[in-house]
Amino acid sequence: MASIPEIGDIVGDFCLPGGHLDGETFHRRDYTLCEQRGKPLVLVFYPGDNTPVCTAQLCSYSDGIDQLQSAGATVWGISPQGLDSHEKFARNRRLSMPLLSDEERVVAKSFGISAPLIGLRRSVFIVNGHGRLHWKHVTAIGASYPPAVTLSTHLAGLTG
Template sequence: MSHTPKIGDTIGDFRLPGGHLDGETFQRREYTLREQRGKPLVLAFYPGDDTPVCTAQLCSYSDGLADLQSTGATVWGISPQGLDSHERFARNRSLRMPLLSDQGRTVAKAFGITAPLIGLRRAVFIITATGRLHWKRVTALGATYPPATTLTAQLAELPA
C-alpha cells in the first residue's frame, strides 16, 4: 500500500470514468486530474453509494456545493462502485457533483487509503490549482467526515 501524500506534495495525474447529474441527464465521461490544473479540487473518497454515512457526506457536499464552488473549486466524489450505481445514487439524492468510479481502487491505493474489509478509508483531499496537496483528512474507521463548511474555510485560505 502506498503512503498518504503529505501536505505540499505534488499529486500525480490519474484518469477515472465518472458521471455528473445535469438536470435529468447523467453525463458520463473520463475525468483526469490534469484537466483541473488552474483551479482547486476537492477529492472526497467514500466507501459506498447509498450507505448511511456516505449518503450524509455526499448530500452535505452537494447542499454546500455553491459555497465550495464560490472559492473556484471543483468537488469530485470517488468510490469503488460502477457508474450505474453512481447514477442511481446521484438521481436518488439529487447529487450535483461528479461521482467517479475507482473500481480497481488504483487511485485509492495511490493516495494510501485502501483498507482491509471496508475497501477504502473515508478521506478528503484539497489540491491546489498548481496540483499540490493543501489539506487532507483521512479517517481510521470512516464514521465521520469534514463538513462542507470546513472544506470551504480551507479553500478560502488558498492564494487567489
C-alpha cells in the same frame, strides 16, 4: 501500497470514469486530475453509494456546493462502485457533483487509503491549482467527515 501524501506533495495524475447529473441527464466521461490544473479540487473518497454515512456526507457537500464553488473549487466524489451505481445514487439523492468510479481502487491505493473490507478509508483531499496537496482529512475507520463549511475555510484564499 503507497503512503498517504503529505501537505505540499505533488499529487500524481489519474484518469477515472465518472458521471455528473445535470437535470435528468447523467453525463458520463473520463475525469483526469490534470484537467483541473489552475483551480482547486476537492477529492472526496467514500466507501460506498447509498450507505448511511456516505449518503449524509455526499448530500452535505452537494447542499454546500455553491459555497465550495464560490471558493473556486471543483468537487469530485470517488468510490469503488461502478457508474451504474453512481448514476442511481446521484439520481436518488440529486447530487450535484461528479461521481467517479475507482473499481480497482488504483487511485485509492495511490493515495494510501485502500482498506480491506470497506474498500477505502473515508478521506477528503484539497489539491491546489498547481497539483499540490493543500489539506487532508483521513479517517481510521470512517464514520466522521469534515462539513462543507470546513472545506470552504480551507479553500478561502487558496490560489493555485
